[in-house]
Amino acid sequence: MAEKIKLINDDGLRTDGRKPDELRPIRIEAGVLANADGSAYLEWGANKVLVAVYGPREAQPKYLQDPMKAIVQVNYNMAAFSSEERVRPGPNRRATEISKITAEALENVIITNNFPRASIDVFIEVLEADAGTRCAGLTAAAVAVADAGIPMTDLVAACAVGKADGQLLLDLGKKEDNFGEADMPIGIAPRTGDIVLLQMDGDMTQEEMRKALRMGMDASRKIHELQTDALRRRYAVNFADMDDGEAVQ
């Protein structure tokens, strides 16, 4: 694409005033929906994402059931009003792809062997989109799954790294996404550092790719702290008086 827009100014700052390795402000709340088994709300810059988790529950239709483990089903959906241009409601090629990669990322950390024949259903609703919604959705989904009390070996934190004006940029904004040279979303399991999501659009040199991976993983670790903080805030008060007991007749 022809570079008509200047994405980095003479001071080395980006169009929204961020430094190249600076994240947008992120806020996460866990347990926001009363009728879901687990839920999370996330604001990431101008992105607003709501996630609901149901289950584990019996997988329907029955042929989807796996007798050895639970299946993870994700539905990523952009609200019609989420973007500047109206989004035509219903599944499309992009939403189907994001649903699939998010489910596969979550399957890496959820201990699915505990729930044979069951399904864990994750609904990601993008209320407002401003680049990086797949990372925002995955980050919020991990919090919602943990909030649902589902056993997992780790959370998943995700962040995109891209390239614009020949420079690596963390957490691309909308203009950088549209007019930049590359966009690479990275999702990791922070405890182990395992990469559970990696995609790339555009091109980078090998050296840039290595550096971008490092930037994305460092940022994901910061996001992981926000995730655990959100989960701790949710239950800080609620379970202070808990005791074990037996059911009595």
Next chain:
Amino acid sequence: MVQSDNVQRTDRVLVVPGDKLGDSSYKPGTGTFRKDSEIFAAQLGILNIRSGFINVIPAGGIYQPRQGDSVIGMVQDIGPSNWMVDINCPYTAFLHANETQWKVDFGTAGQYLGVGDIILAKIGQVDETKRVNLTMKEQGLRKMGSGQITKIAHTKVPRVIGKGGSMIALLKEHTGCRIFVGQNGVIWMDGEFEGMKKAAAAVQLIDHGTQLHGLTDSVREFLSGNGGASAGQSQPVGKMTFDIGIKRE
């Protein structure tokens, strides 16, 4: 707080999936997993170390059937000599006529238990694909002829019972109801209508309660504060569910 000898109380530490809890000097208990001789949290919950085991008492989540649990279920479907029972978990439980005190002729199961009937049962077996078998052979396990049920999070069952059964004794005393608490979070109660209304409201208060300490006192206040008909009007009690009407034999 009374402590028995082998109980080590940790100070209500809230853990998040992926948190490191200990090394190989402990054994991994419920809600944890072991990786390379280190023990990590698998669930969001409260850390509990007891007789060499590290456990996480889950803060939320759906009930998972365990052998020997007393549960309250609702008959969902009738077979020729068996019933399928909803026990508030991801899997429908199976109750065979041989596991009841009745002598059921083939094809006559419906004469003993109908769809919508409430039963008090025990979980006999749970196999590796989480097929749940119920039993009603033990003393006290039976069909409930009357009364109503209300549901709470199974993690709050110990709070409804209280230390040494103090909370449930309080509920019974103030409402004049007979109350059974299933470990699956289903509570059955029977008595005068006003008493049941009061008991259901108190149970929901416990379920949604966020008090740090002294829950028993606040429930006592609630039960004796608004006597008789006005019970539950001024208190935020959350949603109430009445799954069956009052039915007298």
